[in-house]
Each structure stands twice: as C-alpha cells, then as structure tokens.
Amino acid sequence: MITRTASAARAVAVGGPILAAEGLRVRFGGLEAIGGLDLAVARGAIHGLIGPNGAGKTTVLNALTGFVRPSAGRLTFDGVETAGKGVAEIASLGLARTFQNIRLFGAMTVLESVLVGAHRRFHAGPLALVFGARKAREAERAAIAEAAELLDFVGLGPEVAARVATTLSYGHQRRVEIARALMSRPKLLLLDEPLAGMNAVEKVEIADLVRQVRERGISVLLIEHDMAVMRALCDRLTVLEYGKRLADGDPEAVLADPAVQAAYLGRAR
Amino acid sequence: MDYFGQLLANGLVLGAIYALAAVAFTLVYGVVRLVNFAFGELFMIGAFLTTSLMLDEVSLFGTPVPMPGLSFPLAALLAIVLTAGLGVVVDRIAYRPLRKAPRLAPLITSIAVSVVLQSLAQTIWGAEELRFPEFSLAAYPPVVLFGSIYLSVMDLVVMAAALLAMIGLTLFVSRSSLGRAMRASAEDQTAALLVGIPVDRVVGAAFAIGSGFAALAGLLYAQTYGFAHATMGFLPGLKALTAAVLGGIGSTPGAALGGVVLGLVEALGSGYLPNGSAWKDAISFVLLVGLLYVRPQGLLGRPELNSAGRGSLLGGAVEMQGWLRGLFGRFDHALEKSAGHGGKVALAALAAALVIGALVPSDYWLRILTTVVIYGMLASGLNVIVGFAGLLDLGFVAFWAVGSYLTSILFVLVLKDGFGIAPQEMWWLFYLNLPLGGLLAAGFAVLLGTPTLRLRGDYLAIMTLGFGEIVRVVAINWVGLTNGPMGIRGIPLPEIFGIPLASPRVLFFFAVALAGVVLFLVARLVRSYVGRAWVAIREDEEAAEAMGVPTARYKLYAYATSGFVGGFVGVFYAHYQQYISPLNFSLFENIILLMLIVLGGLGTFIGPFIGAVIWIVFLQLAIDIPFVQAHPETRFALLGVILIALMLFRPQGLAASARVDLTMRGARAKEGASDEPLGRRAQA
Numbered sequence: 001m002i003t004r005t006a007s008a009a010r011a012v013a014v015g016g017p018i019l020a021a022e023g024l025r026v027r028f029g030g031l032e033a034i035g036g037l038d039l040a041v042a043r044g045a046i047h048g049l050i051g052p053n054g055a056g057k058t059t060v061l062n063a064l065t066g067f068v069r070p071s072a073g074r075l076t077f078d079g080v081e082t083a084g085k086g087v088a089e090i091a092s093l094g095l096a097r098t099f100q101n102i103r104l105f106g107a108m109t110v111l112e113s114v115l116v117g118a119h120r121r122f123h124a125g126p127l128a129l130v131f132g133a134r135k136a137r138e139a140e141r142a143a144i145a146e147a148a149e150l151l152d153f154v155g156l157g158p159e160v161a162a163r164v165a166t167t168l169s170y171g172h173q174r175r176v177e178i179a180r181a182l183m184s185r186p187k188l189l190l191l192d193e194p195l196a197g198m199n200a201v202e203k204v205e206i207a208d209l210v211r212q213v214r215e216r217g218i219s220v221l222l223i224e225h226d227m228a229v230m231r232a233l234c235d236r237l238t239v240l241e242y243g244k245r246l247a248d249g250d251p252e253a254v255l256a257d258p259a260v261q262a263a264y265l266g267r268a269r
Numbered sequence: 270m271d272y273f274g275q276l277l278a279n280g281l282v283l284g285a286i287y288a289l290a291a292v293a294f295t296l297v298y299g300v301v302r303l304v305n306f307a308f309g310e311l312f313m314i315g316a317f318l319t320t321s322l323m324l325d326e327v328s329l330f331g332t333p334v335p336m337p338g339l340s341f342p343l344a345a346l347l348a349i350v351l352t353a354g355l356g357v358v359v360d361r362i363a364y365r366p367l368r369k370a371p372r373l374a375p376l377i378t379s380i381a382v383s384v385v386l387q388s389l390a391q392t393i394w395g396a397e398e399l400r401f402p403e404f405s406l407a408a409y410p411p412v413v414l415f416g417s418i419y420l421s422v423m424d425l426v427v428m429a430a431a432l433l434a435m436i437g438l439t440l441f442v443s444r445s446s447l448g449r450a451m452r453a454s455a456e457d458q459t460a461a462l463l464v465g466i467p468v469d470r471v472v473g474a475a476f477a478i479g480s481g482f483a484a485l486a487g488l489l490y491a492q493t494y495g496f497a498h499a500t501m502g503f504l505p506g507l508k509a510l511t512a513a514v515l516g517g518i519g520s521t522p523g524a525a526l527g528g529v530v531l532g533l534v535e536a537l538g539s540g541y542l543p544n545g546s547a548w549k550d551a552i553s554f555v556l557l558v559g560l561l562y563v564r565p566q567g568l569l570g571r572p573e574l575n576s577a578g579r580g581s582l583l584g585g586a587v588e589m590q591g592w593l594r595g596l597f598g599r600f601d602h603a604l605e606k607s608a609g610h611g612g613k614v615a616l617a618a619l620a621a622a623l624v625i626g627a628l629v630p631s632d633y634w635l636r637i638l639t640t641v642v643i644y645g646m647l648a649s650g651l652n653v654i655v656g657f658a659g660l661l662d663l664g665f666v667a668f669w670a671v672g673s674y675l676t677s678i679l680f681v682l683v684l685k686d687g688f689g690i691a692p693q694e695m696w697w698l699f700y701l702n703l704p705l706g707g708l709l710a711a712g713f714a715v716l717l718g719t720p721t722l723r724l725r726g727d728y729l730a731i732m733t734l735g736f737g738e739i740v741r742v743v744a745i746n747w748v749g750l751t752n753g754p755m756g757i758r759g760i761p762l763p764e765i766f767g768i769p770l771a772s773p774r775v776l777f778f779f780a781v782a783l784a785g786v787v788l789f790l791v792a793r794l795v796r797s798y799v800g801r802a803w804v805a806i807r808e809d810e811e812a813a814e815a816m817g818v819p820t821a822r823y824k825l826y827a828y829a830t831s832g833f834v835g836g837f838v839g840v841f842y843a844h845y846q847q848y849i850s851p852l853n854f855s856l857f858e859n860i861i862l863l864m865l866i867v868l869g870g871l872g873t874f875i876g877p878f879i880g881a882v883i884w885i886v887f888l889q890l891a892i893d894i895p896f897v898q899a900h901p902e903t904r905f906a907l908l909g910v911i912l913i914a915l916m917l918f919r920p921q922g923l924a925a926s927a928r929v930d931l932t933m934r935g936a937r938a939k940e941g942a943s944d945e946p947l948g949r950r951a952q953a
Contacts, residue, residue: 105812
C-alpha cells in the first residue's frame with residue numbers, strides 16, 4: 001500500500017529531517033499555487049520532488065529558499081524557523097540552490113562565479129582589503145583553492161576557470177552552477193531540473209555527481225522529470241499535483257501508484 | 270480665500286500642462302517599458318516650432334529666415350504633427366534596435382538623445398529666449414470668477430485642450446483597433462507579435478502620440494510663460510516624469526491625476542510656504558522621492574513594473590559589422606592581453622602621465638590635462654556604483670558637491686570670514702579635508718542610498734535624480750550655509766608648508782597622485798569578495814541573494830565607496846578651481862560623467878579615464894573649428910550622437926575588453942598550476 005498520507009514524522013525516523021514544511025501554502029493573488037503541503041527531507045537523503053508541469057514544484061523551492069513568501073505554514077531548516085526570512089539569510093543557514101534556467105553571472109569568469117558562493121566566509125574589512133592584509137589574502141587563497149577543487153569535483157578541468165562562465169556549453173554551465181552552490185558549503189542542496197536539456201551520457205554523469213554530493217554529507221532535494229533517473233537516484237519521492245501532495249514514500253512504490261501514473265499519463269475514463 | 274482661489278486656478282493650469290506631458294511618458298512606458306527622458310526636449314521643440322511658425326521672421330543658425338506667420342491654432346497643429354514625426358524618427362533610429370537590450374541601454378540612450386536634441390535646438394535657435402508672439406485670443410480680457418480669481422482666455426484654452434486630449438486618448442486606446450493593439454503590446458510584445466500585431470508600428474504610434482502630447486504641452490507652456498528656450502524642456506520634463514510616476518507610470522488616468530496633483534502642490538506650496546517660490550522645484554522632488562519610497566508603483570500604478578532587470582550592458586550587443594569590427598579588433602586584443610597584468614599596466618599608465626606632465630610645454634594644456642584627470646577620477650567614482658554594482662545613479666554630483674562645499678565652507682566662510690584666520694596658517698587642513706570630505710560624502714551617500722534600496726532600474730534612476738536636484742536646490746537657496754547662487758570665492762590653492770602649489774605643472778602632478786590613490790582604493794575593493802558581490806548584483810541580483818550575498822548591504826557599500834571618491838575629489842576640485850557655485854554640480858554634469866564612463870567602458874578601471882581624455886581633449890580641439898566656435902553646444906550634440914552609436918553597436922564602451930579581474934592580486938596560484946584534486950572526477 002502507498003504511504004499517500006505518510007506523515008512527516010516517518011521521515012524523521014530515518015535521520016531526522018534537515019528540512020521540513022508543514023501545511024505550506026503559497027498564494028499568488030487569487031490563485032493558490034501550493035495548498036497545504038507537508039514535506040520532510042531526511043538528513044543525508046536524496047529526496048526527489050516530481051509532478052506534472054505546473055504542479056508547483058519550483059514554487060515549493062522558491063518558498064523554501066525565501067524567494068516567495070508563504071501565505072501560511074511552518075518552514076524549518078536545520079531546526080531554524082525560516083518562513084518570512086530573507087533569501088540571503090536562509091542561504092547563509094546552509095541552503096544552496098540552482099535554478100531551472102541556469103542563472104550564472106554574465107561577464108564573470110568561472111572561478112569568480114564560483115567564488116561568489118563563498119561570500120559568507122569572507123570577513124575582511126575595507127582597510128584590510130585596501131592594504132592587502134595577510135589574513136584577507138589567505139582567505140582569498142584558501143577560497144580559490146577550494147573553488148579549484150570543486151570545479152574538479154563537478155568535472156570541469158582547470159582550463160575553464162579563467163573563461164567567462166556564460167560562454168561555456170550548456171552542460172558545463174550547469175556544472176559551474178552546481179559548483180557555485182557547493183562553494184557555500186551547504187547542508188542541503190536544492191537542484192531544480194539539473195538534467196533538463198542534457199543528453200544520455202551527461203544525465204548519467206550528473207546523476208553520479210548528485211550521488212557524490214550526498215557522499216560528502218550534503219542532503220539533496222531534487223526536482224526532475226526523468227523517472228528512470230529518479231527511480232535509481234532518490235531515497236524518497238514526493239509527488240505534487242495541483243499544489244498538493246499526491247504521494248510520498250519509497251520511489252518504487254510511489255511510481256507504481258496508479259494515482260501517480262494517472263497524474264502523469266491521464267486517467268482512464 | 271481669493272488668494273487661495275487664484276493659487277488653485279494657477280495650479281490647475283500648470284497641472285494641465287504637466288498632465289499632458291506626463292501622458293507622453295506614461296504612454297511610451299506602458300508599451301515599451303522605456304523612460305524616454307527626451308520627451309522634455311520634444312516639449313521644447315514643440316514650443317519652438319509653434320513660436321517660429323507664428324512669427325514672420327526667425328533667426329536660425331544666426332541668420333534671419335522668413336517664416337509663414339501662421340495663426341496660433343494652425344501653427345500649433347503643424348508643430349504637433351512635426352514633433353510627432355520627430356518622435357517616430359528618434360524611436361526608429363535610437364530605441365528600436367535596443368528593444369531586447371538590457372534596460373540600462375535604452376535608458377542611457379534616451380538621456381543621450383535628450384542631450385543631442387537640446388544642443389541642436391540651441392544651435393538652431395540660439396541661446397537667447399524666443400518671445401512668444403501676441404495673438405488675438407491671448408489679448409482678450411481675462412475671465413473673472415467669484416469676483417476675484419483671474420483666468421485668461423488662454424488659461425481656459427489650456428485646461429480645455431488638456432481635458433479634450435485626455436478624453437480623446439482614452440477613447441482611442443479603449444475603442445480603436447490600434448488602441449487595442451497598443452494594449453496587447455503593452456501586456457506581452459512577443460505574444461502580440463505572434464497573433465499578427467505589427468508591434469514595431471504600434472510602438473511607433475505610441476511614440477507619435479506621446480511626442481504630439483509633449484509638443485502640445487510645450488507650446489501651451491510657451492504661450493503661458495511667453496517664451497521658448499532651448500533648456501525650457503528640462504525642468505518641466507522632469508516634472509512631467511514626476512507626475513507620471515506619481516500617478517503610476519503606465520496609466521493614463523494616473524498621469525492626469527499626477528499632473529494635476531503636482532501642479533496644485535507646486536502652486537499652493539509656492540504661495541503659502543515661506544520663500545515658497547524659490548523652493549517650489551524642491552517641493553516636487555521631495556514629493557517624488559517620498560512617494561517612490563512609500564509606494565513606488567504610484568497612486569494608480571501596478572507594482573510589477575519595479576521588477577528586476579537582469580543582465581548588464583556588458584552582454585548582448587548587436588554584432589559589429591565590417592570595418593568597425595576590424596577597427597576595434599586590434600584594440601580589443603591589446604586590452605585583453607593587458608587584463609592579466611593589472612599592476613604593470615597601472616605603473617605604465619602612471620609613468621606615461623608623469624612623462625606627459627613633464628614634457629607638455631604650455632600651461633594651458635597642463636590645465637586641460639588636469640581637468641582630464643579630475644573628470645577621470647569623478648567618473649571612476651560614479652563607475653563603482655553604475656559600472657560595477659549596476660545601479661544607475663543620477664545623483665552622484667551631490668557627493669562631489671558635499672566634498673567641495675565642506676572644504677570651501679571651512680576655509681572661506683568659517684576660518685577666513687568667521688575667525689579671520691588666513692588659509693596659509695591652516696594649510697594642512699586641506700590634507701585632512703580630503704579624507705574627511707570623502708567620509709562625509711560616503712555617509713551622505715548611505716543616507717541617500719537607503720531609501721532607494723527597494724527600487725530597481727528606471728525607478729532607481731528617477732529617485733537618485735530627484736535627490737540630486739533637491740541637493741542642488743538646497744545649495745542654491747540655503748544662502749546662510751552655501752552663499753547661494755553667488756557661490757564661494759577665494760578658496761586657497763592647495764599648499765605645502767604654506768607654499769601654494771601655484772604652478773599648473775605641480776597641480777597636474779598632484780592630481781595624478783590623487784588619481785593614483787583613488788584608483789588604488791577602488792581597485793583593491795573591486796578585486797576582492799566585495800567587487801565580486803557588486804558584479805553579481807549587477808548581473809543577477811536574485812542569484813546573488815541566493816548565494817548568500819546580502820544585496821542591500823552591498824549596494825550601500827557601493828554607494829559609500831562612490832560617495833567617498835566623489836567627496837575626496839570634490840575637496841581637491843574646490844581648491845583647484847578656487848571658486849564653486851551650485852552651477853558646478855548640475856544634473857548635466859552628472860550626465861556628462863555617465864557618458865564618459867559609457868564611452869570609455871562601464872566596469873573597467875581605465876574606461877573612465879579614456880572617456881575623460883577623449884571628451885575633454887575633444888572639447889578643446891573642436892573649439893578651433895569656426896562653426897563650433899559660433900555654436901559651442903554642437904560639441905555636446907556630437908557627444909550625444911557618439912554615445913547613441915556606441916549604445917547601438919558597442920554598449921560595453923571602447924575599453925570593453927579591459928575586463929577587471931575580480932580576484933585579489935597575488936592570491937591566485939601561478940596560472941594553470943592547480944593543486945592535485947582531492948575529489949574524484951565526476952566523469953567516470
């Protein structure tokens with residue numbers, strides 16, 4: 001049987017949730033995009049969020065990261081109440097994201113873009129910067145080394161570091177975006193359709209990368225349409241339809257659920 | 270009551286004119302999301318055309334030309350049609366190619382168009398006022414209401430014309446098929462295009478109608494105040510824009526409401542407030558700034574118009590063709606190669622400046638070169654906020670003014686006039702004032718920057734412009750503090766141990782040293798996490814925020830840095846010029862500085878100086894051409910034309926390839942030598 005009404009509490013048992021939404025509602029004018037969603041991402045899990053187009057997946061992500069203000073509901077991240085907090089503030093708690101349409105900083109090199117992810121770790125004051133204080137230079141050097149390591153981790157060679165990020169191929173831009181997010185040393189990484197527009201080989205590579213991210217101790221919440229990949233990758237799946245939770249639980253079981261299949265393929269009349 | 274009634278009547282007349290011009294801004298903004306600053310100039314051209322057509326003879330380019338001497342209605346109609354045509358031409362040449370460009374590009378272009386039109390009008394009609402001719406309608410005795418309120422017949426005509434034009438436009442937009450097409454294009458241009466609406470033609474129509482409204486407003490204004498002048502469109506243009514923003518830009522009823530409100534507030538304010546007529550411009554701008562702070566979408570507007578514009582001028586230029594590409598190719602290559610060697614390039618530039626300073630024989634040219642360095646420094650300060658952080662600031666001159674006034678007031682009004690202390694005895698104060706002026710201006714910048722944080726793009730430009738104007742009006746009217754329009758005279762030259770630096774050569778070297786300090790400060794901040802945060806905000810504010818950059822705070826840092834440079838240079842400027850007045854710190858100066866950066870290259874270190882060299886040297890060389898000698902303002906027209914061309918073909922500016930490294934100098938390991946990776950490669 002399907003855990004269609006599985007409570008958030010069950011996820012806690014796995015490792016305690018890193019992120020939890022209870023009764024999340026998001027309203028745009030007269031339209032209720034998210035209507036009372038419960039979601040719990042277990043610590044150390046790869047959690048998938050699926051649903052037909054327009055189900056509200058990206059809106060959920062935007063609400064979790066503070067881009068849209070929820071009209072009701074409780075959001076907690078790593079034990080901290082986040083509803084109503086600003087985007088930068090939530091990000092600094094250890095929540096990093098990528099965007100559905102890649103959003104890199106034009107005119108910046110790959111290295112510089114990735115370094116922006118480390119922004120919170122720089123503390124040098126204006127005088128230290130102007131006089132090139134040793135501490136400031138060391139922080140910079142350490143960040144650059146870390147960025148180089150992360151670029152390698154996402155599968156980009158050192159030769160791309162000095163290229164302007166937006167001139168790279170689509171697949172490479174995706175990797176830069178992931179590296180930039182990882183640079184903030186997040187506890188949870190939110191990926192919004194990282195496989196969109198990728199060929200079969202690239203999909204396998206990115207899926208592999210997601211696994212390795214988890215091995216580094218970073219939890220992942222992933223929106224994706226490729227069911228084969230999601231089945232293989234996720235520890236848990238939440239299905240969204242019309243802004244409500246349709247199913248939640250083990251991927252195999254969830255994907256076998258007739259209601260989920262109906263949502264994707266249409267119902268037999 | 271009589272006094273109040275008369276003020277009310279005057280306010281309504283003024284409000285009707287503002288409302289008409291506000292419609293121009295609002296209509297075009299509604300369709301193409303462009304604040305066309307040039308409407309103020311189309312307003313002025315409408316006034317000039319009407320006046321000229323009504324006269325029998327007008328002096329054009331300094332030579333008398335016979336004119337038809339038409340009646341007022343006929344001349345007005347012809348002027349409106351001609352101005353509407355001009356508006357369409359401007360759109361076709363300057364704006365249409367930029368429809369898909371980042372929003373900063375058309376905004377800057379419209380400022381350039383404004384400069385071109387104003388300079389050309391001055392070239393054609395001269396720098397003097399053209400008197401509006403008498404005609405029969407205006408000679409009728411005034412109508413008297415309630416026994417004591419006087420309204421001339423033309424006042425009634427103004428109000429009636431405004432009312433009719435508004436009703437006509439509203440009907441046109443709601444009923445006609447072109448009006449429907451306009452509304453569709455306003456909602457979604459791509460979708461409109463897909464369902465077969467010729468969007469370019471619709472936009473052209475919006476420009477034609479808008480320009481016609483601006484012309485109507487301009488000619489009624491000229492009639493009411495009895496003259497036409499090349500700069501007459503500037504303030505009413507800003508007021509009309511204020512009215513449009515007040516009512517909610519994009520909404521026609523809003524523009525009407527905003528215009529009337531503004532007219533009434535100005536009339537009543539100047540009538541009732543102490544010394545009100547001197548402060549009436551400030552009243553409008555305070556109203557504007559206050560409203561933008563509380564309710565940026567205006568009284569009747571929609572909030573989404575203040576949305577984030579993504580991307581900067583540095584991307585998405587039209588591809589250059591043929592010889593132009595060849596011309597820039599080599600230049601770009603050289604700059605690209607230099608990008609990796611910031612320190613060496615800086616030393617080479619310093620050496621070049623010193624050699625030039627030592628070799629140039631004439632004091633005259635040394636003074637010009639010093640001006641180049643001063644403008645280059647100021648432009649570098651503005652570049653921090655516009656070029657790096659991507660915030661279009663039209664109030665930068667205020668920071669410059671703060672530094673200049675601080676040192677001038679201390680030296681002249683306090684020490685010399687107040688305590689009778691000669692400047693020689695306190696020569697060291699100048700060196701203290703440099704950082705002090707910078708810090709004061711930085712504080713001032715944070716103060717002015719804070720309310721603008723919620724605003725983006727066009728609204729930000731409008732609000733900073735309002736601040737700049739308020740500061741100027743205060744500087745003119747607060748005579749006790751600033752000496753008012755007379756300015757402050759007798760500011761001592763910079764001195765060392767009581768010896769004045771009187772030689773132009775020494776002053777040039779001094780300016781170069783200051784420029785070194787300014788560039789060093791700016792470069793150290795930009796080449797760090799601070800600069801990366803600024804550029805990230807410029808390129809994609811939301812993504813920056815998602816990476817943990819507190820964007821509001823970093824915008825304020827950009828304001829503060831920009832303000833510091835402005836104040837720092839302002840102190841030197843005052844001592845170098847030895848005389849300052851509010852005229853030194855006009856919006857026009859701000860626009861020139863902005864043009865210099867765009868010309869040289871936004872977001873580069875060398876760009877502001879390249880812009881300054883080209884501009885100041887050109888100003889001097891061009892003055893030897895006889896035609897330019899007779900019409901010096903044609904130089905500004907040419908600068909505007911160059912800028913428009915640049916926005917179309919190379920919005921990144923001349924030195925675009927001198928891209929700035931955003932990592933700390935020396936922090937990066939030797940190029941290419943990366944440490945052996947710790948993580949496993951994802952490619953398996």
